[in-house]
Amino acid sequence: MTKMFIAGVLALVVGPLCVSVQALTIEITEGQETGMPIAVVPFQFQGQQRPSEDIRQIVSANLYRSGRFLSLAPDNFLRHPTSHDQVRFRDWRLIKAEALVIGRVKQVNDGYEVSFRLYDVYKQKQLAGYIFTVGSGSREIRQIAHRISDYIYEALTGVPGVFDTQIAYVTTEGSGNNKLYQLKVAQSDGHHDQTVLETSYPVLSPAWAPDGKHLAYVSFGDDKRGATIWLQNLYCQNCKREKLLEERVSSPAWSPDGRRLAVTLYRNGNSDIYIIEISTRRLRRLTKHPGIDTEASWSPNGRHLVFTSNRSGRPQIYRISAAGGRAERLTKVGRENLNASYSPDGKQLVMVTKQGNKYQIGVFYVDSRELEILTDPSAVESPTFSPNGAMIMFATQKGGKGVLVAVSADGERQNILRVHQGEVREPAWSSRKQ
């Protein structure tokens, strides 16, 4: 992994009377991708009833899962400081920790007071420090742990953390007429799932609105007349789900401004991409090709959409202006490429790529048009970037069970978030904090 790259190393000009020696410049072009070694010291507990969740463990696991950190095992810590006065940076330099997290959990009336401090070991200074008051519920404790993880992540990487976000996905249980479909929402690590919808009819394609409150999904109405796009505000207890469009429709995708949805409509024996204005329900046809065009996804700047089309014979990824016009084929490598979506910076597309007979996660670089295979061959589907682009989540099957997997964007770290007895499909990552 360590490649030596020495460029412009040393210029020695030797003359009879003059020796000019230039300062040494060493170019470091490649390091490790093990992540920043971080020591998260077990939080000190003060009180009678310990919280049901281990905050240190959640934070440590979150950071590790992101791929950007290497959580050091507490066994190797020389000391377990829990207050600022106890911190001796030398101890942490010895085990080559670059960052140190200490914290306390104190039992208060109805819950806990959780505090933490983050230190830069080599700069010997505190980078962050917060104190929270939470209830005693497991879900709240976990959420505080996620929030702490986000602070740490952002302080050290400069990128907002997305641990305190939600994912939505669809599970299927049973078979035949006893099939049960559930639309679920969980914390980003898959914990504390809540069922939004439970039905015997298929539920497809949940999609988070940019506001992180609304969810669009496809299901069938009670009258079974056809697929319907529903909009649901998850944070409104008394709000009813709203029917947006009722015809043969699939794959809703929110525009970045949250005012439109790109959808696939099957009309007159042809699947095309349409854009529906949410407030007016007005439809505009975007693609007009006789082939199947589906699974649209907006670029973060809203100017383009990518979609899957079989117009060349097999599914490939195309790009079209949001204003319409001619679609451009992006993917040229791979037997099939489908189900593409943009990274938050718009530079990459994550998609399912069929190499040989296996479906894999591929990351496509929009500028260079290169496709990088991210995962080992397996039956994968519905990959999606985390809102900060650091991770990719996708669904797959393992041993007859549905599994949600989070992988670091470089593919180095895979973590199973959720294992379900039935199928787990079409995960969607909310951009908004809980």
Next chain:
Amino acid sequence: MNRAVRKFSRPVRAVILAVLVHVAFGLLLGLSLSFKPQVIKPGIAKPVKAIVIDRSTLAQEETSKKEDEKKRKADAEKKRKKEAKKKRKAEAEKKRKKEAEKKRKKEAEKKRKAEAEKKRKKEAEKKRKAEAEKKRKKEAEKKRKAEAEKKRKKEAEKKRKAEAEKKRKKEAEKKRKAEAEKKRKKEAEKKRKAEAEKKRKAEVEKKRKAKEARDQEKQDAYSALNSLVGAITGKIEENWSDDRACSGQEVIISVKVNISGEVTGVKLIGEGGDAACRRSAENAVYKASPLPFPDNPRFFKWLDQEDIQFKFNKK
């Protein structure tokens, strides 16, 4: 002329006096001695003052008078013998004699005139001679004086020349000495300068050698460090735990190390990289401490002058 006559008349008178005295004493002596009397010419009764005579003139005159006497006697004899004839021929003779006398007188006059002339001439000659003598003497004197002057001048010239020569020599000597001094000084200066130059060159050479040695040492130091670049790079890369922090960024870090390679200072150069990238790069350097580093103390003083720069650059 008169003065001259007077001048000469005094000695003549003296001579005459002297003669008279001699004669007188001679007479007195002759009284007692057998003495052969000398004829003393008579007749010099004439005042001598009118005529300038000298001894030869006197002699001539004497001779002439003798002859006149003689002739007179002969004539008288002849006259007596021939009285008869004379008487007969008296008249004729008388006439002839008159004629003769006239002639003789004429002759005498002529002779006298000749004599006078001669005398005049003689006088003139004498005068001329005197004049000549005087002139000669004057000339001689003049010549002498001229000679003397010439000699004096010559002497003076000689002296002057001698003086001049002396002076010249003195000057020359002085000049020579000055030249010599000048030359000596010049030589000394030259020598001094040569010494100084030599010393300066030696200094320069010494400095050059020292510089060369320093340069060599510096070069060696950097070579030693250069040979460790791979090891340094490797150690930094090993410790750069999260290169994605610098994805698409470049950050330059200037690092100071001590002789053991321990990182003693880390400084960011420029504005490159975000906070996370900078932190990850700085941490890589800190964690890699001590860096592989030449442990030669002689090298350190060179290597200590410049920080090592690390350019973290993840494509």
